[in-house]
Amino acid sequence: MPPQRSAPVVSGPRPSRVARWCAGVAESHWFEVTIVVVIGVNAVMLGVETYPHPGSLGVLLRVLEWCFRAVFVVEIVIRVLAHGRRPQDFFRGGWNVFDFVVIAAAFIPGLHGDTAALRVIRMARVVRLVRFSPGLRTIVAALLRSLPGVGGFLALALVTLYVYGMVGWLIFAETYPDDYGTIGQSVVTLFVLLSLNTLPELVEQGMALSPWTLVYYVSYVLITVNLLLNILIAVVVNSMEEARRLEMTERMAVDEDGDGVPDHLDRIMISQRLDDMRTMLTELERDLRIGRDDGNPTRRT
Known part of the structure; x- marks a missing residue:
């Protein structure tokens, strides 16, 4: 499946020679491959900066950073000019807006040197690779579409954790104050228990206090780890199917020949x-x- 194209089909007055050339470049395969390679090299350079390096290498890395900025600026300019007399149409795409913000943010006054904000902006460039992969775009779209369902899941999970945290506080507060001394400690203990790594230790502690504590932990594992997490997976999978159908519908609506019929x-x-x-x-x-x-x-x- 080819990656999503960003260049438009210009309608209305005949576009200028510059707009036609920019549209051809933006639609070309070599242009996309070049940008992907540049983003990948930029990601490698960000990783290299985390290691100790001599001053000469630091100068080279700063020069490369400005080279990357120049390449990304030229990329955005070409993609904007490809829209001809309607450059504002470039900002109709969500990924286009993201690319523009990430590239333009590096030139905000006051962001220079090795500030944390500038490093975050530079790392955000790597996320631009998602635009060139239909599979990754589908996953990101599915995650965004699943936010309402995930919000409901989180509300239910918080209520469950709170109720079991209070019950755990009532049962174990005096015996195990480090784990259940307060409602906050109880919730943290139960949250860590979601990974099931601490389950044997907690069950052993509970059995030393009373065999009935096994009911507490078994019910908690069945309700939270099995039931709630499966609900979360179902929400994400359903959103992914919806995102895949939506992308297929948008792709089917493309009218490259401009005859008014998809x-x-x-x-x-x-x-x-x-x-x-x-x-x-x-x-x-x-x-x-x-x-x-x-x-x-x-x-x-």
Whole structure:
């Protein structure tokens, strides 16, 4: 599946030569590959900066940083100019806005040197790789679409943790104050228990106090770890299916030839016309009785 194109189909007045050239460049495969490689090299450079390095290497890294900025600025300019007389259409795409903000933020006055804000902005460039991968775009779109469902899940999880935290405080506060001394400590203990790594230790402590504490931990594991986490997975999977269908619908609505009919409908119409032509040829062949008998053609007129 090819990556999503950012260059538009310019309608209305004929675009200028510069706009046509920029649209051709923005639509080209080599342009996308170049930007992906530059983003990848930039990510490697960010990793290199985390290691101790001599001053000469620091100068080289600063020069490369400015080279990366120049390449990204040229990229954004080409993609904006590709929209011809309507450059504002560039900002209709969410990923286009993200690319513009990430590139422009590096030039905000006051962001220079090795400030934490500038480092965050530079690291955000790596996220731009998502735009070039349809699979990653689908995953990100699914995560965004799952936020309402995840919000409901978090509310239910918080209520569950609070109730079990209070019960744990009532049962274990005096015996194990480090784990259940307050409601906050109880909730933290139960939150860590979601990984099940501390389950044997906690069950052993509970059994030393009373065998009935096993009911507390078993019910907690069944409700939170199994039921709630499975609900979360179901919400994310459902959102991913919706995002995949939405992306497929948007891709089917592309009209690259500018005839006002989506390209997938054009292909369906062409296929139907070809089927009609085959049917007409078959009927014409039958009417004219075009065939071969013993290798000799016969025809009735």
